[in-house]
Amino acid sequence: MRKIAVLNQKGGVGKTTTAVNLSAALARRGRKVCLADLDPQAHASLHLSSGLRDARLPDRNLYDVFIHEANLRDITQPAGENLWVIPSGIDLSAVELEMAGVAGREVILRQKLPVIDDDYDLLVIDCPPSLGILTLNALTAADEVFIPLQPHFLALHGVSKLLETISLVSQRLNAQLTLAGVLLCMFESGTKLAKEVAGDVAEFFEQAHDQNTPWANARLFETKIRRNIKLAEAPSYGQSIFDYAPTSPGAQDYDALADEVVEHILPT
Amino acid sequence: MRKIAVLNQKGGVGKTTTAVNLSAALARRGRKVCLADLDPQAHASLHLSSGLRDARLPDRNLYDVFIHEANLRDITQPAGENLWVIPSGIDLSAVELEMAGVAGREVILRQKLPVIDDDYDLLVIDCPPSLGILTLNALTAADEVFIPLQPHFLALHGVSKLLETISLVSQRLNAQLTLAGVLLCMFESGTKLAKEVAGDVAEFFEQAHDQNTPWANARLFETKIRRNIKLAEAPSYGQSIFDYAPTSPGAQDYDALADEVVEHILPT
Numbered sequence A, B: 001m002r003k004i005a006v007l008n009q010k011g012g013v014g015k016t017t018t019a020v021n022l023s024a025a026l027a028r029r030g031r032k033v034c035l036a037d038l039d040p041q042a043h044a045s046l047h048l049s050s051g052l053r054d055a056r057l058p059d060r061n062l063y064d065v066f067i068h069e070a071n072l073r074d075i076t077q078p079a080g081e082n083l084w085v086i087p088s089g090i091d092l093s094a095v096e097l098e099m100a101g102v103a104g105r106e107v108i109l110r111q112k113l114p115v116i117d118d119d120y121d122l123l124v125i126d127c128p129p130s131l132g133i134l135t136l137n138a139l140t141a142a143d144e145v146f147i148p149l150q151p152h153f154l155a156l157h158g159v160s161k162l163l164e165t166i167s168l169v170s171q172r173l174n175a176q177l178t179l180a181g182v183l184l185c186m187f188e189s190g191t192k193l194a195k196e197v198a199g200d201v202a203e204f205f206e207q208a209h210d211q212n213t214p215w216a217n218a219r220l221f222e223t224k225i226r227r228n229i230k231l232a233e234a235p236s237y238g239q240s241i242f243d244y245a246p247t248s249p250g251a252q253d254y255d256a257l258a259d260e261v262v263e264h265i266l267p268t
């Protein structure tokens, strides 16, 4: 089972939208995909749960795995063909405080994964906008990181802090962690800001190529996810963009991303 | 000194952009405004600091106030006419962990405020996208809360969780805390999603009016901050929208907001 963590400590850059729609796109291509929602705000879980209109989440969720030693299989829910979700719940926000000082708190999720390792081809982990215990659990559990990036000012400033964290985790806690790709999201084509930041990001990762770092082979995805209101509407119908608006630019872009991921990141 | 906390645990909804530009607008109207940056990502500090291009922050910042008992006056920096900033720094992210279990950790900022109470007319506090210790410090220090809201799905879902937190803080830690206003940001006029969510928010706060809650008198600002790329460009020049693009829709909207705040929220 390949394990991808979708990370960026900056808020509202498209982590959840990417985790959900990329998972859905790969499920449509026949991969068995499990989406783990590590964000206490639970937007990925709400996006894919059929009880969406009343925003109701399952009682048993990742909190029970972290605090009460529950089994991942017990809390996993089906979310569509080839797609499953390991839901979050609001109690998950207590994990940071309840686990302060607990030895091994950064590797709890990783220790739970073997039991589902043969169930799926791919695990996609959606993270909260922070670099706390929950995100660290994603980084120690994952093989690869995807960083969604809104091409606005300070995007690179945040990424260098994130790369520092990836570097520390790969040195101390998870030697197989690498940065697989950076994805420009909410791309406002036609604005010079987007072009400039996209150029800066491309340059940064080209220069990284000869170094011995976890991002030496990182791909700046050619696919850019353009701003498209359909992507913001889809969650209220409990649907991926492919069910909600299959011919929209949002669907085209996440389809193109899935093709790029299949070709360059996932072996067949 | 009036104290306004700008809060929303959802990421990327316009907290920092609002904290910075509303502060700048009120400073232009002759108010002495101090902007306190409680977000370890320090975007408000970077937005207003002249060392912006190299994204350099002062060595002494709010971290020293929380952990080393520094005085707020020692770390405050001028940021323009009638405008000062109490900067953040990356170490601020350690506060959550270093203060776990420390008694009174939710009221540290409040205890430091008396020394600057006569220096300014208004303190505006920018918060991170979470409901942790830093945001709690803002809630116990403030008289009023402004909630920037992106009119997307789940915006109301997040707000009700936030109102719960405001309610708890006002009952247990800060009896004068109220919700002053909700501000629709990144408003994509012309989309039905924005209209629907704006309608839901308006309805929610109308129904709240007769109850005995901290949001009974909350205002849904008539001003909506429209999506405008100039607002995203201004930080890279270290300028408020009024210096960077004074005739842009972003400047018009934050000016209109400032007028609404002066008329309905701040006494002259």
Ligand SMILES: Nc1ncnc2c1ncn2[C@@H]1O[C@H](COP(=O)(O)OP(=O)(O)OP(=O)(O)O)[C@@H](O)[C@H]1O
Pocket: A010, A011, A012, A013, A014, A015, A016, A017, A018, A039, A043, A127, A128, A129, A185, A186, A187, A225, A226, A227, A228, A229, A230, A231, A232, A233, A235, B010, B011, B012, B129, B152, B153
């Ligand atoms: N390309 C896009 N076009 C239009 N709206 C988008 C796009 N991508 C995401 N959105 C919307 O923008 C908002 C923020 O996106 P999203 O929730 O995916 O970001 P996030 O990084 O997961 O945020 P958080 O940091 O709070 O977890 C959501 O309402 C989402 O529906």
Ligand SMILES: Nc1ncnc2c1ncn2[C@@H]1O[C@H](COP(=O)(O)OP(=O)(O)OP(=O)(O)O)[C@@H](O)[C@H]1O
Pocket: A010, A011, A012, A129, A152, A153, B010, B011, B012, B013, B014, B015, B016, B017, B018, B039, B043, B127, B128, B129, B185, B186, B187, B225, B226, B227, B228, B229, B230, B231, B232, B233, B235
């Ligand atoms: N009305 C707007 N039009 C266009 N861009 C905007 C607007 N408001 C904010 N932005 C941009 O969107 C991004 C997110 O906004 P901002 O940083 O203010 O949100 P935030 O709520 O403070 O985020 P965080 O949760 O990470 O602290 C920034 O790059 C900002 O410049």
Ligand SMILES: [Mg+2]
Pocket: A015, A016, A017, A039, A043, A127, A128
């Ligand atoms: Mg998210």
Ligand SMILES: [Mg+2]
Pocket: B015, B016, B017, B039, B043, B126, B127, B128
């Ligand atoms: Mg902010």
